[in-house]
Amino acid sequence: MKIRHFLYNAFLIESGNNKIAIDPGQYFSIFNFSSLIPAADWSSITHILITHGDPDHHWQSDRVAEASHAPVVCGKDLARVEDGKTLLVDPRGRELTSWVPFDNVHALDVGDSISLGDVDIEAVKSVHGPIIVPILWFKIKKQPGPGERVGIGSMGFKISLDGKTIVNLGDSIYLEDWTGLQPDVLMLPIGGMGNNTWTMDVTDAVEAVKMIEPKKVIPCHYNVPFLWIKNIAKADDLLFKREVEKLDIECNIMRSGDEIEI
Numbered sequence: 001m002k003i004r005h006f007l008y009n010a011f012l013i014e015s016g017n018n019k020i021a022i023d024p025g026q027y028f029s030i031f032n033f034s035s036l037i038p039a040a041d042w043s044s045i046t047h048i049l050i051t052h053g054d055p056d057h058h059w060q061s062d063r064v065a066e067a068s069h070a071p072v073v074c075g076k077d078l079a080r081v082e083d084g085k086t087l088l089v090d091p092r093g094r095e096l097t098s099w100v101p102f103d104n105v106h107a108l109d110v111g112d113s114i115s116l117g118d119v120d121i122e123a124v125k126s127v128h129g130p131i132i133v134p135i136l137w138f139k140i141k142k143q144p145g146p147g148e149r150v151g152i153g154s155m156g157f158k159i160s161l162d163g164k165t166i167v168n169l170g171d172s173i174y175l176e177d178w179t180g181l182q183p184d185v186l187m188l189p190i191g192g193m194g195n196n197t198w199t200m201d202v203t204d205a206v207e208a209v210k211m212i213e214p215k216k217v218i219p220c221h222y223n224v225p226f227l228w229i230k231n232i233a234k235a236d237d238l239l240f241k242r243e244v245e246k247l248d249i250e251c252n253i254m255r256s257g258d259e260i261e262i
Contacts, residue, residue: 003218004259008036008221009220011023011187012037016162020046020159021070024064025058025059026056026059047121051075051155053078055092056224061091072106086102121158126156126169128173130142130150130198131150131198154172156169166183188200189205189220190237193234217249220254
C-alpha cells in the first residue's frame with residue numbers, strides 16, 4: 001500500500017486496484033493556484049472522500065468525480081437531496097448560495113459505514129474550529145455552525161482495505177470520541193497554533209495520538225501557503241515527531257508529493 005501526500009489534507013492511497021483520494025482541494029497561493037492532487041491522477045481514482053466543504057479540501061472534487069466516475073463519500077451536512085438528486089455545496093461557490101448535483105454520492109453520519117467494492121469506510125466524528133483569514137490589513141473570523149460555509153459537513157473517516165486501516169480526521173479540534181480506533185495509519189492536523197484554532201495544535205494532536213494508539217502517524221494541514229503568505233497554520237512538526245516517537249509510534253513527516261509504503 002502506498003500513500004502520497006499533497007499538503008493541506010490531500011492524500012492518495014493506492015493498494016491493488018484501489019486508488020482513494022482524500023480532499024481533492026486547491027492551492028490558494030499567488031505562487032501556486034493549482035489542484036493539490038495532480039490532474040494526471042484524476043481518471044484512475046476509484047474512491048473520493050471529502051472531509052468538509054472548505055475550498056482547500058473540496059475545490060476540485062466535482063472535476064475529479066467527473067474524470068474518474070468514482071463514488072463520493074462525505075459527511076451528511078455537505079449534501080442535500082432535491083427532486084431526487086443529491087446535491088453537494090458548490091465546490092467553487094460563494095458561501096451557501098449554490099449547490100450542484102453529484103452522481104454516486106454516499107453522505108454519512110457519525111458511526112455510519114459503507115462498503116464500496118473491497119473498501120470499507122466508516123464515518124468518524126470531526127469538528128472544525130473557527131478560523132481567522134488575513135485579507136490585506138483585515139482579519140476575517142469565520143465561526144463554523146448552521147448556515148455557515150466554513151467547515152460544512154465536517155467528518156473524519158476510517159478506511160479499511162487489504163487488512164489495513166487508515167484514519168483521517170479532517171480539520172478537527174481535539175475530541176474525546178476517538179478512543180478505540182487504533183488504526184495502522186493516523187492522519188491528523190497539527191496547525192491550530194495561535195489565533196487560528198480551526199484544528200488541533202501540536203499539543204492537542206499528541207494527546208489525540210495517545211488516545212487513538214495508531215501504529216504510524218502522518219501530521220497534516222500545517223505550514224501551508226495562502227495568498228501571499230508563505231506559511232499559515234504554523235506548527236513545529238519536528239517537535240510533534242519527537243513527542244510521538246516517545247510513545248514508540250512511528251511518525252512520518254511528508255512534504256508535497258512525498259510517498260511512503262506501509
